[in-house]
Amino acid sequence: MVITKKRIKxxxxxxxxxxQGEPLxxxxxxxxxxxxxxxxxxxxxxLTPGESVLxxxxxxxxxxxxxxxxxxxxxxPKETHYRQQEWVWKEYRGQxxxxxxxxxxxxxxxxxxxxxxxxxxxELCIASNGxxxxxxxxxxxxxxxENEALLIHVINLFLEIFxxxxxxxxxxxxxxxxxxxxxxxxxxxxxxxxxxELEPIVDKIVKKISVGNRKVINKRLMSINLFGxxxxxxxxxxxxxxxxxxxxxxxxxxxxxxxxxxxxxxIENDWGVLSGLSRAExxxxxxxxxxxxxxxxxxxxxxxxLGA
Numbered sequence: 001m002v003i004t005k006k007r008i009k010x011x012x013x014x015x016x017x018x019x020q021g022e023p024l025x026x027x028x029x030x031x032x033x034x035x036x037x038x039x040x041x042x043x044x045x046x047l048t049p050g051e052s053v054l055x056x057x058x059x060x061x062x063x064x065x066x067x068x069x070x071x072x073x074x075x076x077p078k079e080t081h082y083r084q085q086e087w088v089w090k091e092y093r094g095q096x097x098x099x100x101x102x103x104x105x106x107x108x109x110x111x112x113x114x115x116x117x118x119x120x121x122x123e124l125c126i127a128s129n130g131x132x133x134x135x136x137x138x139x140x141x142x143x144x145x146e147n148e149a150l151l152i153h154v155i156n157l158f159l160e161i162f163x164x165x166x167x168x169x170x171x172x173x174x175x176x177x178x179x180x181x182x183x184x185x186x187x188x189x190x191x192x193x194x195x196x197e198l199e200p201i202v203d204k205i206v207k208k209i210s211v212g213n214r215k216v217i218n219k220r221l222m223s224i225n226l227f228g229x230x231x232x233x234x235x236x237x238x239x240x241x242x243x244x245x246x247x248x249x250x251x252x253x254x255x256x257x258x259x260x261x262x263x264x265x266x267i268e269n270d271w272g273v274l275s276g277l278s279r280a281e282x283x284x285x286x287x288x289x290x291x292x293x294x295x296x297x298x299x300x301x302x303x304x305x306l307g308a
Contacts, residue, residue, distance in 0.1 A: 004164045007061075007156050011148055014155075014167060023140040023170040026154045030126070030134040033162040038136065041161055042183055042237025043126065047134055050178035052125035054238030054279060061160040065153070066238035066279060068119035072112045079113055082106040084294055086215045104216055106296045121238075121278035122154055125180065130173045136162070137177075140170035185233040185244070185275050192228045201234065205241060206258060217258055223299055224254055224264075227306040231271070239279060246271065247306065252289070254302075255282060264298070266290040266305055 003014060018024060030038065030047055039045055041062070042053035057063035087105045090098040127135045138154045141147050158165035168174045202221055206214045224245050231246025231253075241258030253274065255265040265288040267274065274282065281287065292301045 002164055002166050003155060003159065005159060007159055008152060011152060015143065018143050018167070018169065020143055022143045024143050024151065025137050025140045025168050025170040025175050026151070026158055026165050027127075027135045027137040027168055027175065028158055028162050028165045030136055032164065033136065037161060041124070043124075043136075044183070047126050047136075048178075048181070049126050049128055049134065049176075050181045051183055052123050052180045053183045054121060054123050055157070055161060056237045056240065059160045061153070061156045062238075064117075065120050065122055065157055068280075069117040070114040071117065073115055074112050076113050078110040080108050081111045082108055082295060084216045084296075085212050086219070102215075104219060104296065104299070118280050120150065120153055121280045122150075122157060123184075123278070125177070127178065128176045130176070135175065137175055140175075182276055184235065184237060184239045186236050188232045188234065190231060192230065193225065193232060195222050195225055198222075198225060198232070205234070209258070220256060220264070220294070220298070223302060224256065224306070229254075233271075233275070242279070242282075244271075244274065250306070252305075254306075255288070257283075263294055264292040264302065266292065 001014060001017075008014070015024075035047075038047060041055040041058065043051055054066055055062050057066045083106070084104055085107055086102050088100060088102045091101050092098040122138050124136055124138055127137045129135055136158075138157075141151050141154065143151070155165055155167070198221065199218070202218060203214075206217055209217070221243065227247070229245040230248055231244070233244040233246070235242035235244075243256045243258075245254040245256065247253070251268055253267045253269065253271070255267055257263070265283065267288045269287070277287075290305065292298055292305070
């Protein structure tokens with residue numbers, strides 16, 4: 001049964017033929033979807049079996065899937081929060097001579113507390129069926145009451161991106177999976193990069209962000225790059241805005257997020273492991289050695305970590 005609604009709220013009409021405990025997989029045949037849409041969310045033009053990607057955030061469902069959600073707690077008193085912005089001023093050296101200077105400041109403001117809902121981080125991959133047709137599928141989900149919300153989310157993710165989907169019983173005949181090839185990160189050529197090499201890449205990623213926030217992000221990335229990382233990986237698709245700076249001689253990575261009020265994570269691990277983790281797993285507290293908040297002390301704290 002092909003589902004073609006814009007969104008569903010319950011499973012009742014779509015799961016009557018399935019038994020509790022059966023593994024189900026949400027899928028769509030690639031020939032039935034807009035090919036460019038599949039590319040836009042992160043797949044290659046070839047849609048090669050085995051490709052796996054966290055879909056680009058294109059709407060509310062895919063944005064929640066990649067980034068999570070915050071709920072305003074309006075029943076609680078407001079709290080002081082901080083937003084970073086660049087302050088630029090002129091330092092006069094004479095009547096007509098001056099030097100323009102700048103500094104990143106924390107600007108306090110009052111807001112309601114937030115409750116963070118972590119992202120489901122459902123990844124899609126290219127598979128095939130027994131007839132040799134290419135499928136776009138999610139991981140299988142066991143049909144049980146406790147998995148109902150996740151199954152609804154995955155269906156709505158497909159409906160938002162592709163406009164349709166189908167629920168199959170996950171068997172080796174219905175879904176044939178190839179070895180996974182994750183497409184969530186673009187690894188730049190090894191070796192140290194000058195900022196003028198990275199700046200055009202950064203500008204392309206942050207072009208939709210306000211100019212003030214863009215300057216703050218540029219200064220953070222430029223400061224990390226001054227320490228000469230041997231390895232840089234840029235998040236793509238649902239990881240857009242995330243950066244890995246690798247310092248193998250120090251046996252650590254810095255995971256930096258484009259989100260203006262996020263943080264920088266200091267991680268000691270292997271790239272082969274990190275590149276295969278979901279976005280939610282990467283930002284879990286148990287994974288990182290240290291979390292450096294985007295506050296006015298950020299530059300000093302990064303200096304201490306990388307200058308050690």
